Amino acid sequence: MVKNFKDDIYRYTGGTGLTAFFKAWRNPGFRFILFFRIVSSSRKYSLRWSMAFPFYRHYFIKYGIQIPTSVKIGRGLLLPHFGGIVINSKSKIGNNCNILQNVTLGNSKGGKKAGSPTIGDNVYIGPGAVIVGGIFVGNNVLIAGNAFVNFDVPDNSIVLGNPAQIIRKDSPTIEYIGWRIHI
Incomplete structure (x- = not known):
């Protein structure tokens, strides 16, 4: 868990020391991710969970970042702008991902692509993008703002438009x- 904290701090500031932590702390997205990681890595109702959960819930509501603690998130997640971020509880997000405001990673209940999205490493998801269904977004992918994605995306791609x-x-x-953090 400490490695995840350091990687998140690095993604926000380019450093990992105490000064970098306080610089990152000014960003609401970082504060949310910090408490998300504490709560999701703690046993429910443990002392650590009980102390962190009210802060996690506060930022969940205040900043409109709806990421349930069951979401699997890799190292170095960056939420540079808060608000309107909705991620399904069964989604998976890789390392070095940027998720901007008003992004939805949603579930599809039926059809060929039923399920929740899996996002690879080094993915940039632009503002207003919607990614729906049991799809896989590859590594090194840029999803442009307001794109609607409901199909698998190969590595090293740019996705834009609606339909994408x-x-x-x-x-x-x-x-x-x-x-970027190096894994």
Whole structure:
């Protein structure tokens, strides 16, 4: 868990010391992720869980970041803008992901792609994007703002539009995901 904290701090500030922590603390997305990680890694009703859960719930409501503690999130998640982020409880998110405001990772109850999305590593999800169904978004993918994605996305792609279209490009997220952690 400590490694996850350091990686999250690094994604927000480019550093990992105490000064970097206080700099990251100014960002509401970081505060939410900090308490999310504490609550999701603690045994329910333990002392640590009991102390962190009220803060997690407070930021959940205050900032409109609806990420249940059952969501599997990799290291270095960045939420630079808060508000309107809704993620289904069965979704999975990889390392070095950026999720901007008004993003939905939703469940599809029927059809060929029933289930919740799995997001790979080094993925940038732009504002207003909707990703729905039991799909896999590959590594190094940029999903543009307001894109509607309900199909699998291969690695090294840019997804844009509604209905979404895929454009292949080597390292499309290189300019969008700064201060990457190396796994």
